[in-house]
Amino acid sequence: MTAWCRAARATAADRPAPAPAPTAESEHPHRPGVGFTPEPHTQEETGMERVYRTAGPVLLRAARARVEDAPEYWPDLAGDSPEELCSWVRHVWRDPIATAVGEASPSLAATVERVHTGEALSARKVRRAATALVGYLLRASGRSTPFGLFAGTAAGSFARGGTLRWGSSHHVESRTDTAWLEAAVAELEALPELVERLWVVVNNQCRWRGQRIELPAGEHRVELVSSAPVRTVVTAASTPTPATEVVAHLRSVFPAATSHHVLDLISGLLAHGFLLSSLRPSSTSADPLAHARDELSRCAAEEIPAASAVMDRLGAAASSPTGSRASAQADEGATAHGEIRLDCEVAVPQQLGAEVEAGVSTLLRLSPHPGGHPVWRQYYEAFVHRYGAGALVPLLELVDADMGLGYPPTYPGSLMPSRPQEPPPRESSLLQIAQEATATGAEEIVLDQEEIHRLAVAPLDPQRIPPHVEVGVWVSAPSMEAIEAGNFTVRIRPGRAVGTFTGRFTPATSEMAETYRCLPTVVEGAVAAQLVFPALRPSAGNLARTPRFLDQVICLGEYPPEGAEVLALQDLAVMADRHQLHLVHTPTHRIVEPQVLHALSLDHQAPPLARFLAHLTRGCLTSFTRVDWGAATALPFLPRLRHGHTVLSPKRWRLQTNDLPPRSADHKEWRSALQRWRTIWRVPAHVELAQGDQVLPLHLDEPAHTDLLRTRLHAAGHVFLTETDHPDGLGWIEGHAHELAVPLATTTPRAESPLERPVVHTRDSERGQPPAAPRTEWLYAKIYAHPQRHTEILTEYLPELLEETGTPAWWFVRYRAPDDPDHLRLRLRVDTPDQAAKAATSLGRWSERLRRDGLSPRLCLDTYYPETGRYGDGALLEAAEAVFTADSTAVLHQLEGPAPEARVEVAATMGHIAAALTGEFEAGMRWLIDHPGKRPSSALPRELHDETSARIEPAHALLPGELHDALTRYRHLLTTMAGPPLDGVISSLLHMHHNRALGIDRDSERTCRHLARQAALSRIARNEAAP
Structure with missing residues (x-):
């Protein structure tokens, strides 16, 4: 065994008796939560900060029946005769199951009533009715998700001591x-x-x-x-x-x-x-x-x-x-459905809340996407590329595929292709865990802080921590006293946000509703607005009906609700800052964060715009999901992952149709093959059949249950089986399958609102300069070429083009994107359409020469979209474009002539650019010190530092007069006009100077920034040490 785990080996017993708490050196029991105490789980002992705290009350979601209320025996659906099946149906058909099934499926209830009356039915109809009834009975005692009269909800809380009262006077609401x-x-x-x-x-x-x-x-x-x-x-x-x-x-x-x-x-x-x-x-x-x-x-x-x-x-x-409307016939459709408010009072010990906080924080650290979901990272980059940071783009124009970016990849009608994602480095570690568990018989991997750090894709960024989440918690403990003593385990099911599991069952005047109104937002001072919309399928609308909890509402595709402050879609705009996208209410100039307070599937049952708005605020935050095993998900077996009392990922088996005989096989042959498969992979009798968020408890020694498994397997092609709690683990809640829905709020400070800085309003229908249009000031050309040919084109070919066109102003950047290969982007100043036409003709002739000389296969003329959000608009933009022109000219001169070590020259020039934009040389040095970039990948020779320190001195005056003057004028306008923040402008101009001089190379850019900063530190240290 490696350092990955203190692992539990498989035991032969499917239901082990409670055992004493093991020592650190012993093997852990086969099942978590019953009869053992994991290592203490405190911040001091793990060294890990909890980034969430429980927020307000909890909601108990539980099956009305107990696990032990399951039928005394089950039929053999494949082997029993119709008469035997009818006898079993009559035996189990009694209240409360009869009433619950009657509401859920009036047609099934009608068939069973015909069985009761002795009416002759076909063998096929009897077998189908018995099969359906088996499924409902399994659901009745083994599944906690509220559904009809099978499972319901009750308000709960955390308390110093745990208490439970489970009554029988459950209330049915219609x-x-x-x-x-x-x-x-x-x-x-x-x-x-x-x-x-x-x-x-x-x-x-x-x-x-x-x-x-x-x-x-x-x-x-x-x-x-x-x-x-x-x-x-x-x-x-x-x-x-x-x-x-x-x-x-x-x-x-x-x-x-x-x-x-x-x-x-x-x-x-x-x-x-x-x-x-x-x-x-x-x-x-x-x-x-x-x-x-x-x-x-x-x-x-x-x-x-x-x-x-x-x-x-x-x-x-x-x-x-109440409860009688479901008696309608199936062809008429039920007019209503019942929901149970359980006659239950529950308070769980605070120790459990602390464990949930720790488990949620750990799950977040194990996120596969700590920088945001790949689809939304791609969309964010496309937005910034097209509009720049700080630009306000009307929402409806943005999602218009004809005029704006359209929707992100995977959305209906999106024209943006999904980028292929490279597997993160942790894939090999996860595969190693799974393979070792299979080879050694280990059933559990216990993760400590070192291993969690090793599996984390990246450290948590406080700017990207979701402000609130909601989780479903399964608790396994023999008694409430055992929870208080720390003898328990929990399993956590992540929810999208607070309200996902609780919203539909929360009254508007409850304590939970007040929790919704007090939740933190991503940025300080943002307005939380309830997003309401109809489900794409009317029947799914039952899941989306919730009270209005928030004062502000974004209403989409519905008649506006009375008494609400409805935020009109035409008043909403989208902007980007350095980290993510934001929704802005333009009349009030405030950030708006849409909240979806129900569990409707946004990807499948929400209109595209509702899905977009729901994900917009959180798309670039750390994804809060179950443990993602990556490529290991396809393996037949995955071990349990545990940290402290929290089961982060339960044991899981993947069963495929080709693992067992085909559909045509005899049921005895199929069951025998299933038993052999169970023996190979050590699959216990008690498991859960997991399909998405729906689970069904099965006992694989029961023929009726394996017949259900066979049906689901052949319908889906493969299924997942997960371990389930031992019945003894339900002792604390008197034997009821359950889930505690727990809201949590982050403990990290909220980000400053990007609206504290000036922003620019922009519209695709008005912005942009098409080639040769009457108001076009810059002709924009893209010259596609290998990056190693860029400098040659710039130094040996571009001067000829500039001489022919006589262009007074021009500038260039080097560019590469996943969906746009390497090219040079050249802008030429044109004051009239005639000038644009002549310049385009010259570009064409010049491009032909590049093609003949084997340097560039392709030239494109495109619409120029100024980055007004990043650099400003009006006079600010003109000044910024003058800087681009002067910097391009200066870089071209550097590329054409002999120069010292290129990185030294660029680093020193960065220092002088920072000095020009801050107004004083010492201020520029302070800026470099106060804004450290990421460190280069390797240590740098001492000579580079010494050369940079020498070249960065004011006496060298590296900036040509034209560039210095352009920077000075731009700085003056930035300090006297409402425009983008100076820090962002300096960072952007330093980045673009490196781009022009040395190309697209992140590590080279980090090296230059590091050299410049080290030189600034040396300069300041010398000045402070001088007498």
Whole structure:
């Protein structure tokens, strides 16, 4: 065994008896959490700071039934006769399971009732009913996720001492089914006589596209020819407006149109989602059915005969007792679903909260993406490249693929290809762990601080720590007293943010709701705004319905909720700072951080813009996920990873269809093969079948359970099995499968708002200088060439082009990007379209010569987008461009003539640039000292330091007069006008000077910055030591 672990070997027992706490030298028991005490887990002993603290109460999510309430025996789904299966169904069909299944699947309940009455059914139908019932029974006692009448929630807390009261008077709350209500509202909106009495508003997801208006619909779009009447309606209903006013306005514009024709048009726009009516409740509505009925009452819908049938159904649904609405037949659809508020009071010991804090902090350190998700890092880089840092870009223009960047890779309609990701260095370490565990029989790897540091992709950056997270916590302990004594383990399931697991079950006036309102934000002073939107699939809307917890709301694709401060999409803009992207409310000049307070899958069930807004603020923060095993995920077995009391990753097995006989095999043959596979990989009988976030407890010695496994395996191609808690580990909660949803807030200080500095407003529809356009001042050319040819092109070929064009101003940069190969970017000053045309002709002839000489295969003319966010706008931009020109000229002269060691020359020039921009030489040296860059990869010879120190002295005056004057003028404007921060400008200009002189080489640039700083330190030290 290596230093990776103190590992637990497999034992033959599937259910070991509790054992005494082991010593540090002994092997740990086979199962965590029952009968042993891991090493103490404190900050002092681990040397690791906890970056999160629990924030407020907790929410218990638990199965209503106990694990021991499972049936006394299970059927053999493949081997039993229909009569035997019917006998088993009748045996288990009793309350509360009968009521719970009746609500979840009315069709299954109807079939079982037919079995009860002795009605003759086909063997296939009996077997299908028995199979479905097995699944529901497993779910009833073994899964904690709230669902119907199977599992529910209860408020909980952390306390000095743990207490639990589990009663039997559970309360069932009825919620109107979103899909059913959606269908009813759609029927009513098809009635022109009713529409005339409603209020309407244009769907804010609509976009004009040439002569069409389009609306996103999942991965597709709905398009409509934007005729004059359609444009008039959309304009008139830009804010919530009575339909009668829209009709009157349209008829005033088009006198020949009748009210009937106009109402038909409005109904059609409602049917296709281009308009939204006041009849549709917001997803923050506490009682959507009551909202719809109140709106119908307000507009006297009872006077409309055609609406009576739907109104009767709404009234019947409202008057039905809680829990009885699910008796509807499957083809009619249930009008509501029940949710259980458990008759339970729970307070868990504070020791458990401290362990959760430590475990969450450890999981964050093991993040596969400490610098942000790769998709969002790519998007951030594309944003900065196109607009620069500090530029405010209108949100709706940014995500427009025609005018802006569009959406990030993997989004519907995105034109941005995903970059291939190289595996991080820790991949080999994780593979080593997995292989050693397989070879030695180790089932558990205990990680200490050294090993966590070794597995971390990079140290945590305080600027990138998510401000708050939420986790689901499984607790394994024989009793509450055992938790207080430290005899427990926990497993942690990461959630997206606070509210993910708790929001849907939290009343608006609860203590948890107050926690939501007090959560920290990414930047100081940011506004937290609740993001509300409809799910792409109406049935999924049940998961997205939460109260309105926050004062500010970003409403997307919904009729605006009453009483909320709605932030209009057209008032939102996106900007970048040095670390990430931010959303800005331009009227108030404040950062806005959208919050999604429910568990709806953003990647699959949210409109693209909602998904974008939800991820925008956190995309460049450290990803908070489960342990990512990387390539090792494909291995058949992965050991448990534990740190202190926290199981960071449970034991896991990967089962594929080709591991076992094919679908056509006899069930006895298949079960025998499964048993052999279990023996090879030491798979216990009790496991969980994990598919995404859904788990199902299985006992692999039970034929019924293996039949379910076989069905799921052949449907998916492969499945994952994970270890599950021993029933003794549920003793503290009286045998109930459970999960504690715990909100946590970061302890790290919040970042300063980037709006403390001046920003530049920009629009793609207005910015940019296309080649030869009337207002174009710079002709922008890209000369593609191998980087080793760049200097040759600049020194031996560029002077000829400049002489021919007679260009008074020009500048260049060297450029490379993953999606754009190496090239020189050349800007030539042109004052008129005629000058641009002549310069373009000269560029073409010059490019042909480069091609003949084998230096460059390609020339492109492109639109020049000034980096106004980085360098400023107006006079500031003109001054910055003068600096670019002067620096390019100076570098060209350096490249053309003999020079000392290139890095020394660049480092010394960096010092003089910093001095010119700070106004005094000593101030420039102080700036270099106060802004250290990353150190170079290797130590530098002493001679380089000595040469740099000599060259950086003021007497050498390395800057040509033109460059010094340009920098001085730019500094003056930066200090007298509202513009970008000086620190950022200096860093950018130093970076670009290295780019022009030595090319794209990060380590070379770090070397030059390091040499310049060391020379500055020497200079300051000499001055301070002088008498």
